[in-house]
Amino acid sequence: MSSSPLPTGVSAAGFSAALAAFRSALGEQGVLDTDQDRRTYIDPYAFGDGLDHESSAILAPAEVAEVQEAVRIANRFGVALWPISRGKNYGYGAAAPVRRGDVILDLSRMNRILDVDEKQANCLIEPGVSFFDLFDHLWKEEIPLWMSVPGNSWGSVVGNALDRGIGYTPLGDNCEAICGLEVVMPDGELVRTGMAAVGEGKTWRNYKYGYGPAWDQMFMQSNLGIVTKAGLWLQPEPEMTAAVEIAFPEFDDAGWAIDILCDLRRRDIIQHNVVFGSPVRAASVLTQRAEWYEGEGALPEEAERAIMERFGLGWWNAKVSFFGPEFQVEGSMQLMRDLFEERLGKELEFRTWRKGEPYDASARGVPTTVGLQSVNWYGGRGGHLSFAPVMPQDGAEVLAYAKRVKDIYREIGQDYYATFTIGRRHINNVSLILYDRDDPASTGRADQLFNRLVVEAAKEGYAEYRGHIDYMDTIAATYDYNDNALLRLNDKVKAALDPANIIAPGRNGIGRRG
Amino acid sequence: MAFRKSLVGLGAALVLLGACSDEGSDAGGSAAAPAMPTQIEAVTFGLNSDVAGERLYGRECAYCHVGRNTGTTMLGKRLPEGTPAQLHERTDLAADYVKIVVRNGMVNMPPLSRAEVSDEELEQIARWLAKEPAQ
Numbered sequence: 066m067s068s069s070p071l072p073t074g075v076s077a078a079g080f081s082a083a084l085a086a087f088r089s090a091l092g093e094q095g096v097l098d099t100d101q102d103r104r105t106y107i108d109p110y111a112f113g114d115g116l117d118h119e120s121s122a123i124l125a126p127a128e129v130a131e132v133q134e135a136v137r138i139a140n141r142f143g144v145a146l147w148p149i150s151r152g153k154n155y156g157y158g159a160a161a162p163v164r165r166g167d168v169i170l171d172l173s174r175m176n177r178i179l180d181v182d183e184k185q186a187n188c189l190i191e192p193g194v195s196f197f198d199l200f201d202h203l204w205k206e207e208i209p210l211w212m213s214v215p216g217n218s219w220g221s222v223v224g225n226a227l228d229r230g231i232g233y234t235p236l237g238d239n240c241e242a243i244c245g246l247e248v249v250m251p252d253g254e255l256v257r258t259g260m261a262a263v264g265e266g267k268t269w270r271n272y273k274y275g276y277g278p279a280w281d282q283m284f285m286q287s288n289l290g291i292v293t294k295a296g297l298w299l300q301p302e303p304e305m306t307a308a309v310e311i312a313f314p315e316f317d318d319a320g321w322a323i324d325i326l327c328d329l330r331r332r333d334i335i336q337h338n339v340v341f342g343s344p345v346r347a348a349s350v351l352t353q354r355a356e357w358y359e360g361e362g363a364l365p366e367e368a369e370r371a372i373m374e375r376f377g378l379g380w381w382n383a384k385v386s387f388f389g390p391e392f393q394v395e396g397s398m399q400l401m402r403d404l405f406e407e408r409l410g411k412e413l414e415f416r417t418w419r420k421g422e423p424y425d426a427s428a429r430g431v432p433t434t435v436g437l438q439s440v441n442w443y444g445g446r447g448g449h450l451s452f453a454p455v456m457p458q459d460g461a462e463v464l465a466y467a468k469r470v471k472d473i474y475r476e477i478g479q480d481y482y483a484t485f486t487i488g489r490r491h492i493n494n495v496s497l498i499l500y501d502r503d504d505p506a507s508t509g510r511a512d513q514l515f516n517r518l519v520v521e522a523a524k525e526g527y528a529e530y531r532g533h534i535d536y537m538d539t540i541a542a543t544y545d546y547n548d549n550a551l552l553r554l555n556d557k558v559k560a561a562l563d564p565a566n567i568i569a570p571g572r573n574g575i576g577r578r579g
Numbered sequence: 580m581a582f583r584k585s586l587v588g589l590g591a592a593l594v595l596l597g598a599c600s601d602e603g604s605d606a607g608g609s610a611a612a613p614a615m616p617t618q619i620e621a622v623t624f625g626l627n628s629d630v631a632g633e634r635l636y637g638r639e640c641a642y643c644h645v646g647r648n649t650g651t652t653m654l655g656k657r658l659p660e661g662t663p664a665q666l667h668e669r670t671d672l673a674a675d676y677v678k679i680v681v682r683n684g685m686v687n688m689p690p691l692s693r694a695e696v697s698d699e700e701l702e703q704i705a706r707w708l709a710k711e712p713a714q
Contacts, residue, residue, distance in 0.1 A: 094693075097693055102693060104683075104690065105682065105684075105689075105691065109684065109690075123692070125692075125694035151695070152692075173692070173694040173695045174694055197638070197642050200622055200623075201622065201623060201638070204619075204623050204626070205623075205626055218642070219642065219643075353656075425617045431618045431622060432622055433618060433622075433642070433648065434643050434649045435648055435649060435652075437643075437649045438653065440687055441653060447687055
């Protein structure tokens with residue numbers, strides 16, 4: 066006997082009839098509705114049991130036509146669908162819907178790599194393709210193309226790009242590597258964007274914009290359609306790479322170091338997103354908190370210094386890589402030496418790789434799940450949440466903000482864990498919040514800290530670029546120009562395209578009705 | 580050989596420095612540590628295997644449970660000394676146990692759904708890990 070909640074606004078009889086219709090369209094394998102099935106989709110990092118975001122069932126189509134049919138049936142029965150690519154959006158709610166009882170539409174079974182164009186450095190993939198799948202394919206077929214991989218590579222390449230996730234090699238703004246989408250609209254119609262709309266899509270992956278308005282961005286972090294195929298640009302294998310880890314010993318070094326690194330990034334001398342992280346970042350991957358400190362409150366400074374000493378870290382630690390022909394990479398290495406060695410009083414040690422050598426020494430993006438280890442910091446069943454506002458590329462401003470945030474962590478009794486991610490023209494200051502999900506005191510601190518950080522950032526005019534399902538409205542509210550005119554626009558578009566509010570109600574604060 | 584030198588100098592910490600680091604190589608690791616596959620070897624584990632269970636284990640499990648990855652690291656801390664942290668090196672795994680853990684999760688391991696790994700695929704992985712003949 067299932068203990069499932071019902072989708073909002075749907076009766077038990079109506080839901081039962083909807084499930085029968087879904088089964089007839091998708092087959093037995095395409096409808097997962099046992100209690101165990103539903104449990105596997107609960108956010109593993111939820112505060113407590115996560116039942117406040119449990120689903121009523123899961124649909125797992127294997128073909129585009131099945132997605133279209135599922136959407137039509139959902140409209141007929143008024144059942145809202147929460148589409149996920151692979152559902153590994155950890156730290157943001159994973160696979161779980163904003164609204165309890167919505168039906169998850171899981172595209173994991175649509176995991177085909179439809180084409181890789183070696184010469185033109187692009188591919189066409191389905192949303193169920195993971196970073197590991199794509200890497201394995203390129204590796205097995207010996208295709209000399211490299212890919213951008215995020216910190217947690219378990220997820221979907223397409224899903225990560227659609228949520229504006231990033232990697233740390235060239236083309237690492239994953240949403241910008243997308244070139245042309247195939248989308249099932251909220252009424253079940255199939256649309257292709259950009260050049261994909263022309264004939265069979267001969268130039269689908271060559272030019273992003275097509276003719277007239279370009280809609281790819283409309284389907285990112287959105288609930289206006291379900292992406293079923295995406296063109297994606299890849300990086301041709303370079304002749305040489307060089308990578309260096311730089312340890313900056315003092316907290317205040319962030320000011321000057323970020324200014325230099327941002328300048329190199331703006332000039333495209335550094336061609337990738339750079340991470341600049343604090344000691345707990347490394348310590349939480351390698352160790353547990355109890356090895357350093359067992360007391361109440363935030364980790365004391367002595368413990369932070371002990372971490373730095375044991376692992377040879379600085380207060381901030383950056384990794385920078387260069388990719389290209391030998392003369393270019395060696396020139397960049399020289400520039401880095403000129404900029405940093407005298408200031409730091411030590412030599413930079415580069416790890417270099419040349420084409421033909423084993424890839425282990427290269428700066429190639431290799432998928433990994435190592436970062437997930439950090440949730441074990443406090444022990445128990447761990448989780449993480451992050452607040453990552455977009456900030457200007459100004460070292461002094463960033464440093465001042467970081468100091469305020471560090472004080473707030475200390476006040477709340479949470480261990481400070483921050484990274485600055487340096488993008489092309491912005492910085493993301495990621496405040497990572499680790500917790501034990503079964504300890505109410507720990508999750509209470511996490512919630513309190515998140516809400517404090519939203520307010521603190523908004524005071525400075527900074528807002529988050531991506532949202533956890535528990536905080537989507539909170540974040541949407543900070544986009545407040547002209548009495549939240551942007552949110553009203555989003556809701557108007559939503560109402561026009563999806564009048565029954567069938568696709569992901571409440572995603573990013575859009576379509577809250579019902 | 581600057582690469583080796585720097586790894587020896589800084590120890591394993593830098594190998595795992597960043598949550599987003601692409602490093603996982605054992606090159607230059609301390610002599611006492613058991614040999615671990617490199618990150619690329621872990622990611623491509625079983626890729627060309629003729630044995631379906633091994634190939635599926637490589638696809639669905641190896642990214643955490645082979646090499647210096649999350650599953651291996653967490654199990655390494657929890658398991659009694661002498662028990663290998665990489666699942667495919669274990670000799671004490673029962674197929675039913677593997678299936679229960681995969682579907683229910685364990686501590687920090689999230690459960691895997693039937694859409695991600697079908698019951699048939701899980702059966703093959705579990706039997707391979709339990710060193711049982713394939714069905």
